[in-house]
């Protein structure tokens with residue numbers, strides 16, 4: 001263990017925060033994890049009921065603990081939650097649940113002051129922002145949206161399809177969540193996918209093996225965005241064939257994105273109005289990092305970083321950002337690699353700090369003042 005005095009604070013105890021905590025121990029320091037939720041399981045319990053991992057169990061584990069049971073099955077949401085709860089028990093660090101970080105301020109000596117909604121103010125030698133993006137859903141704004149009287153929600157607030165029985169529903173988006181949700185709602189309701197471009201599919205299985213096997217053996221899983229986007233130019237939905245068939249047989253339909261809302265529904269791109277009971281936006285998420293505003297590290301909500309390491313603030317790192325270092329960064333299978341990378345950088349930074357921390361503490365005790373800077 002390093003002999004740093006102030007702890008490293010990890011914000012969030014989802015898979016990213018837990019992977020960070022484990023990598024910190026492996027690297028030689030013991031962090032403190034502050035987590036807004038009730039248990040160290042991230043946002044998984046809040047995802048929709050039917051959610052099933054798109055990767056088999058054998059490719060979905062965090063470092064050091066495989067999933068139990070058949071490695072070729074696709075674990076469901078509640079299994080992932082249980083897995084993360086068990087994983088947290090294997091990581092010997094102080095995890096403080098029901099503790100939301102409200103702000104992070106810089107200290108003059110290069111450290112940080114972390115404020116929480118429980119009233120604590122914690123001096124930190126380093127900060128790991130691992131708070132995910134589920135708390136910050138992205139909702140576009142269209143003309144007339146505020147006057148629409150139907151049920152409008154982001155997919156973050158969707159749980160199950162039965163509530164849409166017999167209704168006319170539009171799902172906006174061409175990604176995995178959009179197509180999965182549209183498909184299951186279509187069993188109960190009349191559903192159209194509204195997308196800017198045609199929906200594209202990637203086969204879940206190729207040559208008798210799951211796609212994740214090929215991603216691993218070819219190394220595609222580790223490619224940075226600039227390389228991968230040259231090979232794969234469009235968002236594509238993983239499919240065993242059921243979604244493609246649903247579109248082909250008319251269980252689901254697709255139209256170009258509508259241009260505006262009316263009080264009763266939408267106006268399609270060709271100018272046709274239609275009454276619609278509900279619109280679900282599956283339009284993605286943005287990093288949930290508002291607590292970093294006092295540091296001035298955000299550019300329109302997006303952190304200034306390379307590979308998860310802040311380009312403006314030494315000792316500040318990120319985990320779980322989309323495409324942080326590769327296609328797999330924001331997944332169970334990929335976050336462990338990134339955790340090792342950012343924690344190694346953080347450890348190198350911390351190795352220069354212990355003396356400063358001790359000098360500051362000594363000065364504070366001589367003057368009788370606390371350690372606020």
Ligand SMILES: Cc1cc2nc3c(=O)[nH]c(=O)nc-3n(C[C@H](O)[C@H](O)[C@H](O)COP(=O)(O)OP(=O)(O)OC[C@H]3O[C@@H](n4cnc5c(N)ncnc54)[C@H](O)[C@@H]3O)c2cc1C
Nearest residue numbers: 012014015016036042043053054100101131132320331332
């Ligand atoms: C619908 C959906 C399906 C997905 N399916 C898959 C899949 O099949 N396979 C896969 O590998 N990945 C999948 N992902 C992607 C990713 O693995 C998950 O989003 C995962 O939950 C991200 O983990 P995380 O730890 O980065 O963030 P989260 O799980 O969101 O955890 C972050 C935690 O930080 C806490 N927090 C936030 N702000 C603060 C604060 N200020 N102070 C303290 N705590 C805070 C939150 O309460 C949250 O619990 C999916 C994502 C979504 C949205």
